[in-house]
Amino acid sequence: MCGICCVVNLTASQCVLQKHVREKLRNRGPDCSQDITDMVLDPSYSCLFSAHVLHMRGVLTPQPLQDKDGNILLWNGEVFGGLTVGAEDNDTKVVLHHLSLCRSPSDVLSVLSQVKGPWAIIYYRKAEHCIWFGRDFFGRRSLLWSSGPEECSFTLTSVSSCLPDSDSAYWQEVPAVGVYSLDLKKCSYNRSLKLELYPWVYIGDEPPNDFTCEGLPSSVSMVMNDSGLLLNFPVPSMNTSLTAATPNDKPNQTSQTSPDDLKVFLKSTEKREMVRNLIDVLSEAVRRRVQCLPYQLKLTEEPNDDEAQVAILFSGGIDSMILAVLADRHIPADRPIDLLNVAFKLQESKINxxxxxxxxxxxxxxxxxxxxxxxxxxxxxFNVPDRITGRAGLQELKNLSPARKWNFVEINVTQEELKEMREKHISHLVHPLDTVLDDSIGCAVWFAARGTGIISEGTEQRRHTSTAKVVLTGIGADEQLAGYSRHRVRFKTSGLKGLVKELAMELGRISSRNLGRDDRIIGDHGKEARFPYLDEDVVSFLNSLPVWEKADLCLPRGIGEKLLLRLAAVELGLGPSAVLPKRAMQFGSRIAKLENRHEKASDKCKRLVTS
Structure with a gap:
């Protein structure tokens, strides 16, 4: 993973990267930092390319990476499929190799369409005076843009700042609707910034007739590319079938649920095969994300039994439990796995x-x-709901894999520390998002990903800071398998048809609602967020299924939502965690209880405004 940035000036004057932005980029990539400048006199423009690398794969490769023709690549991503990347290869070099062979815009789009994995890219083709940039179709890596008020400057960056005396008001997330190109030669002559969009579309679909972009800086214009070129989604469109087959057996609809209620479904050979297919594709997604990591110790050092390379944002709920079980399959048995469990201090008046x-x-x-x-x-x-379920989940994992060292890291946050870290770090990382929900989740994820807490061993406790560079998160499961309470509301009011529309909307907006923010938050610790539930093959499998195979919201909570995933949990040997109802992180960690209870999640959050 990297912190990447490009500053463009439509004059020959020197480009400058703001100090506070550079500092936050360096947090994302502490292993290597480098700048490259390019200045063209006719037409007149200048560029600054800045990259800060977190070494994850192959040989440490400094960025920006430049080929023999002067083309420059800034790559913040991971190639998990589509292009061939060997275990010892560096994917940045592989991507630049393929891009260097391109002779036309369609060739560039063809390369990017093949990549399976999260990415954000800035690619400068010197001979054509053109910058290509964009994010993968889910927006799993952050990329922001801003422009100067006089239409002569343009900045792309992984992370920005919300300092009141800066140009922070102009920062927006680059919409993950396609790839963009900026012809610097034309822009310099016209003294105006105009982007061309190459949109993502499903195979066989027509491109949109028009496109409006709410996140576009005011001094920048954008048009659909006039060549009709597109990027093909690497996943099929969602199955929208509405005729559900009636199951032969359903568990008794009582207030109490147990794993035995789920085992009824597994009597069906067809259902069991579907569950095993989900386990296979999800297991492979986890394998890709936990293997081929750089060895973190020098040859002269003895391995530390406490140092994990992989951590999991862990609540003990079904999403994180399944990730833990599958990670256990693919990480060497003698290496620990960090389970990061965050709790915000309850007020003493609320403790009995x-x-x-x-x-x-x-x-x-x-x-x-x-x-x-x-x-x-x-x-x-600190005995918040996620702490209680987390400890219970830890015991289940120990029962399933007693030889594994599971580091259950209790991350305890006081209101004083929350206030301090929000002002110093978190508000800038959440920016330009600004709602109460962004604040709550952003703060919870930042403290969890930092990984500094306590491990209890019997009656003893010791301090622990996670060394893991990879952080697995369960985001994407609820959006695809109807895990949120709003899905039940929509199903109750609009039936299967309404639920299908709701799920399609969830997946379509996940880039702007969650992923860019979470990438910025986790990346601030020099760690990389990885999302197995949003692996292209996992999404393709789930999109191929009709909605009633993924969830049955006629069934009670803890069973019907994410039904297919719950069945997978039982098949993997999990017990009580398989039937835990969904609890949002802001409530499970109790951060929502620390603030104004009368706030709505969609309200603008005044706490994110820095002084």
Missing amino acids: PGSTKKGQTNKRQHASADIAQSDQVKSNC
Whole structure:
């Protein structure tokens, strides 16, 4: 992963990268930093390319990477398929090799259409005076843009800042609707910035007749490319069938659910085969994301039994539990896996420490009771729902894989530290998103990904900071398998047809709602977010299924939502975690309880405004 940035000036004057932006880019790529400048006198323009590399694959390769023709590549991504990348190869070099062979815009689009994996790209073709840029179709890597008020400058960057005395008001996320090109020669002559869009479309679909872009800087115009060129989605469109077959058996619809309720479905040979197919494709997605990592220790150092290369954002819920079970398949048995569990301190007034025994009238007894009560309150103040389910999930994992060292990292956050880190770091990383929901999730993910907390071993506790460069997250499961409460509401009001539309909308907006933000947040720690549930093959498999095979919202909570995934959990040997109802991170970690309860998730968040 990398922090990448390009500054364009439609004059020959020197391009400047703001200091606070450079600092945040360097946090994303602490292993190597480098700048390249290019200045053209006729027509007149100048460019600054800045890259900061987090070494993840093959030999450490500094960026920006330049070929013999002067073409420059800034690549923030991972090639997990489509292009051949060997175990010892560096994917940045592979991508530039393929792009260097391109002779036309259609060739460039063909290369990018083949890539399976998350990416954001800035690619300068020197002879053509053209910059290509964009994000993968899910927007799994962040890319922001801004322009100067006089239409003479343009900046692309992985991360920005929301300092009030900067041009932060102009920052927007680059919409993940296609790939863009900027003809610097034309722009310089015309003294105006005009982009051409090459949109993503499903195979066989027609391109959109018109396109409006809400995230476009005000001083930049955009047109659809006049050659009619497109990028093909690497996944098929969603199956929208609406006629559900009636199952022969369904569990009793009681308030109490258990894994046995799910086992009823697995009596069907057809259903069991479908579940195993999901496990196979998801297992391969996890394998791609946890193997071929750089060895982090020098040859002269002894391996540290505590140092994990892979961590999981872990609540003990079904999404993270399945990722843990599958990661266990593909990570060497002698290497630990970090389970990152975040909790925000509960107010003492909300903790019930229990009462002392009747008849304790002695002052010494009262003093002892007060101390015991104080200790209990102190230990209970981080017993949020995700901590409780996380510990239960840890025990399930230990039962399934007792030889594995599972580092359950209890990350405890006080309101004071939350306020400090939000102002110093998190508000800038969440920017340009600005809602209460962005604040809550952004803060929870930032502290979790930092990985600094406590590991309990028996009665002993010790400090632990995760060394993992790869952080697996379960995002994408709820969006595809109807895991949110709003899916039940839509199903209740509009049936299967409404649910299908809701799921299609969820997947279509995931780039702007979640992924760019989460990439910026996790990347700030010099770690890389990886999303197995959004692997192209996983999405293709789930998109091929009719909605009623993925979820049955006639069934109770803990069973019907994400039904197919719950069946996979049972097939993998999981128990109580397979029937845990969905709990959003902001509620499970209790960060939502720390702030104004009358706020709505979609409200603008005043706490994200820095002074």
